[in-house]
Amino acid sequence: QITLxxxxxxxxxxxxxxxLTCTFSGFSLSTSGVGVGWIRQPPGKxxxxxxxxxxxxxxxxxxxxxxRLTITxxxxxxxxxxxxxxxxxxxxxTYYCAHMGxxxxxxxxxxxxxxxx
Amino acid sequence: xxxxxxxxxxxSASVGDRVTITCQASQGVRNYLNWYQQKPGKAPKLLIxxxxxxxxxxxxxxxxxxxxxxFTFTISSLQPEDIATYYCQxxxxxxxxxxxxxxxxxx
Numbered sequence: 001q002i003t004l005x006x007x008x009x010x011x012x013x014x015x016x017x018x019x020l021t022c023t024f025s026g027f028s029l030s031t032s033g034v035g036v037g038w039i040r041q042p043p044g045k046x047x048x049x050x051x052x053x054x055x056x057x058x059x060x061x062x063x064x065x066x067x068r069l070t071i072t073x074x075x076x077x078x079x080x081x082x083x084x085x086x087x088x089x090x091x092x093x094t095y096y097c098a099h100m101g102x103x104x105x106x107x108x109x110x111x112x113x114x115x116x117x
Numbered sequence: 118x119x120x121x122x123x124x125x126x127x128x129s130a131s132v133g134d135r136v137t138i139t140c141q142a143s144q145g146v147r148n149y150l151n152w153y154q155q156k157p158g159k160a161p162k163l164l165i166x167x168x169x170x171x172x173x174x175x176x177x178x179x180x181x182x183x184x185x186x187x188f189t190f191t192i193s194s195l196q197p198e199d200i201a202t203y204y205c206q207x208x209x210x211x212x213x214x215x216x217x218x219x220x221x222x223x224x
Binding site: 039046047048049052060061062063096102103104105107108109110 | 153159161172218
């Protein structure tokens with residue numbers, strides 16, 4: 001079965017760079033049509049799509065955050081890494097990674113990242 | 118960018134009631150619209166994909182309809198375990214956008 005799990009720091013300081021890793025199993029990111037995305041959710045607020053990487057290394061970003069985001073994949077290790085630069089307290093959120101065939105059908109449990117000033 | 122709106126933002130209903138949530142896209146998204154259920158402290162769970170298709174294992178009391186800009190999500194008979202926030206999401210045009218959510222409570 002498909003599983004995903006996010007890992008990374010739980011606390012970062014303002015202006016620092018956040019690096020999150022999504023480790024997955026049950027599928028390959030070299031399979032045509034497959035993607036892995038990142039979505040975040042500030043406490044008590046709605047979901048926000050951040051970035052997506054496809055099997056062919058096509059990368060897509062939220063326009064509002066594009067200058068701060070980088071998404072990469074390591075197919076051999078079944079991992080996707082998201083980096084976000086210049087973190088701010090407003091970036092405090094639970095960060096999820098999700099498998100995408102045609103839509104986000106399998107999600108990780110999420111990891112809460114708190115940004116301190 | 119496409120904006121998604123949902124109404125109502127919250128509702129309270131009795132067990133067994135029919136519950137309807139609407140989702141509107143600021144421009145047409147064909148039928149590329151999903152519905153997710155999120156319980157407190159948990160990741161979202163896909164319930165409906167392509168506007169009206171029930172994800173495997175999801176109870177048949179959940180349903181969806183619509184295309185273009187206007188979509189509807191229905192719980193035919195509300196159950197206590199359906200207490201959650203429900204989100205619509207379009208995936209026709211990047212950037213993918215989620216609606217603001219509808220919180221469903223038991224009266």
